[in-house]
Amino acid sequence: MKAISGTNLEQAKSHNRRVVIEAVRTNGPLSRAAIARMTALTAQTVSNIVEELERSHLLVPAEAQKLARGQPIIPYSINPAGAYSIGLELGRQRASGVLTDLSGAVRARIERPIEHPDPQRAMPVLQSIVEDIQQAFTFDRNRLLGVGMALPGRYADGGTTSLSPQNLPGWQDFPVGHELEQRVKVPVLVENDATAAAIGERLHGVARGLSSFVYLFLAGGGGIGAGMFLDGHLYKGSRNNAGEIGHIIVEPHGKLCSCGKRGCLDRYISPTVAYEFMGIANAEELSSDDLDTLIAEGGEGLDAWLDQAVQPLRQTLDFLELAFDPQTIVLGGSISTSLMRRLAERLEPLHVPIDPNRTRSLPRVMIGMTGKDTAILGAAALPIFSETNPRFDVLQKPVG
Numbered sequence: 001m002k003a004i005s006g007t008n009l010e011q012a013k014s015h016n017r018r019v020v021i022e023a024v025r026t027n028g029p030l031s032r033a034a035i036a037r038m039t040a041l042t043a044q045t046v047s048n049i050v051e052e053l054e055r056s057h058l059l060v061p062a063e064a065q066k067l068a069r070g071q072p073i074i075p076y077s078i079n080p081a082g083a084y085s086i087g088l089e090l091g092r093q094r095a096s097g098v099l100t101d102l103s104g105a106v107r108a109r110i111e112r113p114i115e116h117p118d119p120q121r122a123m124p125v126l127q128s129i130v131e132d133i134q135q136a137f138t139f140d141r142n143r144l145l146g147v148g149m150a151l152p153g154r155y156a157d158g159g160t161t162s163l164s165p166q167n168l169p170g171w172q173d174f175p176v177g178h179e180l181e182q183r184v185k186v187p188v189l190v191e192n193d194a195t196a197a198a199i200g201e202r203l204h205g206v207a208r209g210l211s212s213f214v215y216l217f218l219a220g221g222g223g224i225g226a227g228m229f230l231d232g233h234l235y236k237g238s239r240n241n242a243g244e245i246g247h248i249i250v251e252p253h254g255k256l257c258s259c260g261k262r263g264c265l266d267r268y269i270s271p272t273v274a275y276e277f278m279g280i281a282n283a284e285e286l287s288s289d290d291l292d293t294l295i296a297e298g299g300e301g302l303d304a305w306l307d308q309a310v311q312p313l314r315q316t317l318d319f320l321e322l323a324f325d326p327q328t329i330v331l332g333g334s335i336s337t338s339l340m341r342r343l344a345e346r347l348e349p350l351h352v353p354i355d356p357n358r359t360r361s362l363p364r365v366m367i368g369m370t371g372k373d374t375a376i377l378g379a380a381a382l383p384i385f386s387e388t389n390p391r392f393d394v395l396q397k398p399v400g
Helices: 009-027 032-039 043-055 119-136 176-184 193-204 271-278 288-296 299-324 337-345 374-388
Strands: 059-061 076-078 084-090 094-101 106-113 144-151 188-192 213-218 224-230 233-235 328-333 365-370
Touching: 009 032, 009 043, 009 076, 009 374, 032 043, 043 059, 043 076, 084 119, 084 374, 094 119, 094 374, 106 119, 119 144, 119 176, 144 176, 144 193, 144 374, 176 188, 188 193, 188 374, 193 213, 193 224, 193 233, 193 328, 193 365, 193 374, 213 299, 224 299, 271 299, 288 337, 299 328, 299 337, 328 337, 328 374, 337 365, 365 374
Parallel strands: 084 144, 144 188, 213 328, 328 365
Antiparallel strands: 059 076, 084 094, 094 106, 213 224, 224 233
């Protein structure tokens, strides 16, 4: 049984600092008075935190705005140059890195070819990318928050050890985060690709400001996973493996899945299955434009995939709405944008919700970021999220 810990008020300042950053990030430029109203913090507390964040260059003031009555107000916004982050992605034939600022904008990018990317070959390449990308764009190295890396597959306790990404053999039980951190000498965070993409979508995408949503990640190389935010918290499960949505059985006694079961969602809606239907054998090696051209010419193969994919996806969306009651479900991933649009266009009509008369402010399903940059931008969001997102666990005293 997990121990219940008491309150650690010494960490309240850290929590309040994150709350102020989150308020400005999600609402745009805010005055100190507006921040105080939104966060229920005292005016003096907000003033102290804003001054600290301004000195740290995380917040930047705009020109004072005159009001009809009272003193002028100064709106504060997030300073894109206040912090930077590096995102890494490893594929079957290449390793990539991006440097992003606090707004998520890409400031530098490096790609390196790599054959048979097992840990012995890949780790030196990833290290060189981290080192070289810091030279590719001029910035204050003290503002580098860390490195994020997104990998497919399941993870051990702590989320830093890859267990068995099926499309990257040789990484089972390898301590990715620890080993890379020893090499690059900055903090390294490793996360499941679906969870990383969900974090990126919440920081910079259509889920910005949402407290509860499910992000369905369709990987361009095959497979589907989910990242979940529930009541403002990233939900990862008891062993950091929540969101293995691709292995829900949607068709009893259906197609055999690589996991050993039959009828898994993966076997019906993953991009790999779509490419099989269309006869595209080398999708990962194609440019986005070439892949979109082949999808546009998909013809009967594309229609056949959509015909057998839509109902399992509708069924899954219905399950997620009933189980988690999210504000919306976001469809995204490294899947081709054109393929995602074709799938989304066929979703209606969705199953009737349990409360059909409820007034909604958001669509039940939204399209998030898609394309080959989705996973790597999610990886780059990991250090930013870790440093700026409100965390209620810091308010708890460590047990033992």
